[in-house]
Amino acid sequence: MIVRYDEGQPFGSFFGYVADGLFQTTEDVKAANDNAAAKSKGTVPFYQTGGTAPGDIRFKDLNGDGTITAADRTFIGNPNPKFTYGLNNTVTVLGFDLNVFLQGSQGNKIYNQNRYLLESPLYGNSSGSTRVLDRWTGPGTSNDVPRAIAGDPNNNLRVSSYYVEDGSYLRIKTLTLGYTLPKAILDYVAGKQVRVYVSAQNLLTLTKYTGFDPEVGSRGVDLGVYPQPRVFLAGLNLGF
Template identity: 45%
Template sequence: MNNTKPGMLIFEDVNGDGTIDASDRTALGNPNPPFIYGFNLGGSYKDFDLNIFCQGVAGNKIYNENRALMTVVRNYDKDFYDHRWTGEGTSNTYPSVVYSAGDARTPNSFFVESGSYFRIKSIQFGYSLPKSALSKLHIEKLRLYLNAENPVTFFKYNGFSPEVSSSNPLMTGVNNGAYPLSSVYSFGINVTF
């Protein structure tokens, strides 16, 4: 390839014609997960209750355009900077920072990552005061609870969140700045008179 330097990405001659060009393109994964799952667990013991809702996807791929744009409009992330190729024998994980030269920013498998994740969507822990303590207040039920929404997501993707979406169907599975879900923690009281 033009302007090739040590430490740059290596492109494969997929069709074996001795030239790396548009005819060497190949499918690198499907942005649509073949497996989508979710489950809800709940239970109670005496005056305590617990409810956990989890969901996730498996088997899809994401094109991490954030990394592809690092040298043009965005900064390098710490993982890339710490593990980049800086000379012979230094790294086989990430290329040198010169990888943006020449044709190296052409979409390629280096930027395709697993989109699989497992997320705890919500956890709610509650305590209902005993009815004997509420009878004098003319309250039938009083329940206190702590709730956490999106407290943790497990994934291997090199970005904020592997859950990416786009209104453009041609950009399905491409992360070019998706904002991650926020975690929300709350406390509440349910009162029944």
């Protein structure tokens, strides 16, 4: 379960564990385990799991009982934007016309399920994204991408804030530049209006989101949406 609907929470919020960097050394893991044992008077020997080791994701103990359980899950992201916006403007100068249509979204989060699939090869034998090349390989090498270990003994792939990203974006949806021939030239072609133009769709998207496209739909969970294509057009408008 990634999305949870609860009274008093933003509609369709993400629900899971809170990632808190990576364990860097065996001393870090031991200290967490010792704290868990002390708080439970020895009945809970592990902060996370018996297989947790340096390079694994450390999750936050939100209820303070010294160990990570389902009770430590919380709401980890709101897929609903604070606002969406658009701007459409045309400027005309000396026969040239420039139209720009901008659109965007601000303040929403995306659960990047693609990363779950593309980073799961860290724990198996299939191919992954280039992101896995930046995985933890020793103390200080990474505090973001976990170690490679068969079987995922720490359950790094569990639903957590590790996969939640900023979904805000600004996109140049369309950009069109045209030129209308002056009347002096039109007299030679017996036309009332001749306009040539070039246009681009989805020309540029400014975003921190690492997936293919920040317009994911599906209540903010990116399940592999196909990116919107960049299209270039050229045309001629004739009026007689």
